[in-house]
Amino acid sequence: MRLSERMNAARQQQSPAETSVLGQEPQVPVALEEAVQLAPVPVSKPVEVTAVPTDALAGLKHRAANALFDRMGARFNDSTLTEEDLRAAAREELGQIIDEEQVPLSPEERRRLIRDVADDVMGYGPLQRFLDDPSVTEIMVNRMDQIYVERKGLVTLTDGRFSSEEHLRKVIERIVSKVGRRIDESSPLVDARLEDGSRVNAVIPPLAVNGSSLTIRKFSKVPLTVQNLISYGTMTPEMAELLDACVKAKLNIIVSGGTGTGKTTLLNVLSSFLPGTDRIVTIEDAVELQIQQQHVVRLESRPPNTEGKGAVTIRDLLRNSLRMRPDRIVVGEVRGGESLDMLQAMNTGHDGSLSTVHSNSPRDAVARLETLVLMAGMDLPLRAIREQIASAVDLIIQIARLRDGSRRITHVTEVQGMEGDVVTLQDAFVFDYSAGVGSDGRFLGKPVPTGIRPRFIERFEDMGITVSPAVFGQTMNPAGRH
Ligand SMILES: Nc1ncnc2c1ncn2[C@@H]1O[C@H](COP(=O)(O)OP(=O)(O)OP(=O)(O)O)[C@@H](O)[C@H]1O
Ligand SMILES: [Mg+2]
Numbered sequence: 001m002r003l004s005e006r007m008n009a010a011r012q013q014q015s016p017a018e019t020s021v022l023g024q025e026p027q028v029p030v031a032l033e034e035a036v037q038l039a040p041v042p043v044s045k046p047v048e049v050t051a052v053p054t055d056a057l058a059g060l061k062h063r064a065a066n067a068l069f070d071r072m073g074a075r076f077n078d079s080t081l082t083e084e085d086l087r088a089a090a091r092e093e094l095g096q097i098i099d100e101e102q103v104p105l106s107p108e109e110r111r112r113l114i115r116d117v118a119d120d121v122m123g124y125g126p127l128q129r130f131l132d133d134p135s136v137t138e139i140m141v142n143r144m145d146q147i148y149v150e151r152k153g154l155v156t157l158t159d160g161r162f163s164s165e166e167h168l169r170k171v172i173e174r175i176v177s178k179v180g181r182r183i184d185e186s187s188p189l190v191d192a193r194l195e196d197g198s199r200v201n202a203v204i205p206p207l208a209v210n211g212s213s214l215t216i217r218k219f220s221k222v223p224l225t226v227q228n229l230i231s232y233g234t235m236t237p238e239m240a241e242l243l244d245a246c247v248k249a250k251l252n253i254i255v256s257g258g259t260g261t262g263k264t265t266l267l268n269v270l271s272s273f274l275p276g277t278d279r280i281v282t283i284e285d286a287v288e289l290q291i292q293q294q295h296v297v298r299l300e301s302r303p304p305n306t307e308g309k310g311a312v313t314i315r316d317l318l319r320n321s322l323r324m325r326p327d328r329i330v331v332g333e334v335r336g337g338e339s340l341d342m343l344q345a346m347n348t349g350h351d352g353s354l355s356t357v358h359s360n361s362p363r364d365a366v367a368r369l370e371t372l373v374l375m376a377g378m379d380l381p382l383r384a385i386r387e388q389i390a391s392a393v394d395l396i397i398q399i400a401r402l403r404d405g406s407r408r409i410t411h412v413t414e415v416q417g418m419e420g421d422v423v424t425l426q427d428a429f430v431f432d433y434s435a436g437v438g439s440d441g442r443f444l445g446k447p448v449p450t451g452i453r454p455r456f457i458e459r460f461e462d463m464g465i466t467v468s469p470a471v472f473g474q475t476m477n478p479a480g481r482h
Contacts (some may be wrong), residue, residue, distance in 0.1 A: 057113070060103050064117045067097045072121075087138075089187060090118050092101075106472030125171050126160035127216070138260070139219055142167040143211040153232075153405035165211050172202045172214055194219075194285045223290045226269050234262065235409050236397070236446050238471045239429065242412070244398070245467045247273035249459050250352030251394035256344065256365035261399045262407040263356040264288050264332065270354055270397075271330055277351075281321045314338040315376075331355040337376030337462055339369055346392035362396040362413035366423050383421055390415055390423045394456060400431075404442045412447065414454045428454040449473070 007176045039147055071093045075081060081089070094114045098105070105113065119128040130136045130149050138150040144162040148155055162168040174184050176190050183190045197219030204212040226240050235243070246253060247270055255270070257263040271291050274280055281297045282289050287300050299321065304311035314331065315338035319444050321329055322345060352415045359368040366389055373385045380388075398411035412429040427450050435445035451474045460467065 013077055013222065015370060025132045025387070040055060056103060057109075060098070060101055060323070061113060063101070064094055064113070065096050068094055068117060068121050072098070076386040087122060088411055089120060090122050094118060119166075120163075123163055124175065126202055127171065127214075128325070130158070130160070130214070137220070139214075139216040139218070141212075141214040142214065143167065143208075153401070153407065155405075168212050168214070169204065172204065173467055175200055175214075176202060196221075197288070199286060199288075219288070223268050224265050226272065229266070229269055232406065233442075233446065234266075234407050238468075238473070239409060239447055240414070241467055242429075243270060244273040245460055245465050246355070246456065247352065248275065249456065249463050249465050251456055252346040252351060252392055253352075253354050253395045253397060254365060254369075254393055254398050255356040255399060256359045256362060256368075257356070257399040258358065258360055258401070261401050263358075263399060266397065266399055266409075267330065267332070267354055267356050274352075275327055278327035279325060280328045280330060281324055282332070283317045283321060283332045285314060286332075289330065291330070295416070297321075297326075318342060321345075322350070327352070329353040333357065334369070334372055336372060339372035340376035340378060340380075340388075343369070343373065343388045343392040347388065360400070362398050362411050362425050365396050365398070366393075366425070368413075386421065386423050387418060390418045402443055404437070406442060408443070409447045414456060416455060426452060426454070427441050428452065 007316075063086040068090060072086075072090060075086065075089060091114055091450060094117055098113060109423070115129075119125055124131055126147060127139060127141070129358050130139045130147075136149045137149045138155075140148040140150075140155075141162075142148065144165050144167065147160045148157045149158055150156075172183060175194070176192055179192045179194060180191050181190050183202055183204055185204075185206075185384050188207045190202045191198070192200050192202075194200055199217040199219070201215045202212065203214075226235075229235050230237055230240055253270060255263045255266050257266075268289050268291075271280070271282075271289060271293075274291075274293060276293045276295065276429065278295065280291060280293060281299065282291060282296065283299045283301075285301050287298055289298075291298070299317045301314050301317055302312040303309065313336075314334075315336070318329070318331065318338050318341045329342075329345055329350055330353065331338070334342055335358065339357075342353070342355060357365050357368050357372075366386075369389050370382065373380065373388070393415045396411070396413045396415060397409060398413065399407060400410045408431055409429070410431040411427055412424045414428055416424040418424065418428050429447040429449055431443075432445035432448045433443070435443070438444050451472075459465075
């Protein structure tokens with residue numbers, strides 16, 4: 001479909017404002033077509049000046065896009081021009097093209113037209129405004145006409161759409177080619193990290209059945225801090241004090257949570273508690289951690305090349321890191337056989353290591369670690385694996401996304417040892433759901449102490465680490481063992 005036809009079709013459809021899937025207020029629509037409809041019509045002026053026929057606008061947009069292609073010519077491929085220079089040049093050309101057309105436009109219409117055409121031709125089309133919007137943390141394109149975004153933990157369907165499957169494919173190709181990858185029928189699945197650290201996953205047909213699909217987890221240059229997590233209700237100031245003490249006391253800590261629950265963010269915050277004097281080695285699949293301390297070595301695994309060679313796994317890096325004299329090892333996420341090496345490292349003098357695992361409860365985290373150790377292919381008996389886990393891991397911090405979209409620490413659970421064949425877990429803190437839900441639909445509760453004195457307190461005492469009485473102050477109902 002030609003661009004002008006699409007504009008007409010879209011207009012007839014009367015695209016609604018962003019629709020909330022979680023019941024929050026719809027957001028203000030910003031698409032060009034709506035802007036045109038919403039433009040006030042001053043009675044004192046002739047109608048044709050303000051009410052530019054929408055067909056004419058669509059036509060103008062189309063002509064401007066073509067003219068821009070022509071005029072920019074070789075500059076599109078000029079590697080000496082930065083993205084910003086290129087954009088500035090394109091905007092200038094567009095301004096001239098529109099002036100030459102002599103279509104009367106309000107300043108707002110003109111601004112939007114330039115933005116939309118520049119976005120379509122140069123950038124990431126309808127994704128551009130979400131990429132530019134710092135409040136958007138995640139962009140999810142299910143298919144060319146369905147784009148969801150996440151803002152402040154809430155996912156909303158937007159009115160953004162690509163003109164066609166081809167348009168979406170072009171944008172996906174532009175994104176992945178920027179990082180030297182390609183996507184086509186022979187490799188229809190790409191997982192890549194952009195230069196700015198954002199994570200991109202693209203799947204095209206035939207694997208993606210309803211048309212190409214794209215997910216972008218935007219990388220925030222300013223990582224969330226412990227203060228942010230406190231203000232979002234993820235943890236209380238008392239819990240922050242406790243976790244700080246746990247990290248300083250060199251407990252081996254596993255953050256457990258589902259997809260996108262904030263595991264990496266929490267790991268980053270825990271890492272901020274590491275003493276500046278410790279030598280830290282971080283190991284990740286795609287570097288996300290932003291460790292502020294100085295004495296840090298960052299390692300990143302490498303996927304195999306197109307011939308399937310040259311891979312360096314998390315496991316390889318973990319083994320290597322043991323020879324790097326680390327005081328602390330931070331593994332971004334364990335999702336395979338490397339968990340055995342990590343447990344062994346934790347058990348052999350690398351106390352105070354931190355990692356995350358994908359699981360939905362502390363008990364589940366133990367089961368998940370068991371499964372991952374089996375993936376190491378060492379044929380260890382289950383009991384031996386459990387003993388490794390019980391003696392290696394001191395603390396499991398469970399993080400979850402609750403129904404209200406907020407991310408909360410739901411459990412701080414101590415791994416106490418073994419009873420028979422079972423790893424014994426004891427909750428020190430659990431989320432208090434009994435506080436109910438506020439008028440804004442958000443949970444009012446917070447993680448509160450169960451009243452059971454964790455054994456790691458002794459470790460604190462041995463190491464001369466103290467926490468204020470408020471940390472274990474207000475308790476809920478005492479909870480039993482799992
Ligand atoms: N406590 C929090 N409160 C609000 N937003 C958060 C919180 N933690 C993380 N986020 C946001 O949620 C998104 C996902 O966070 P993060 O990458 O830490 O999750 P994850 O569990 O590691 O995800 P994955 O399973 O994909 O590895 C990010 O955009 C991040 O900014
Ligand atoms: Mg993560």
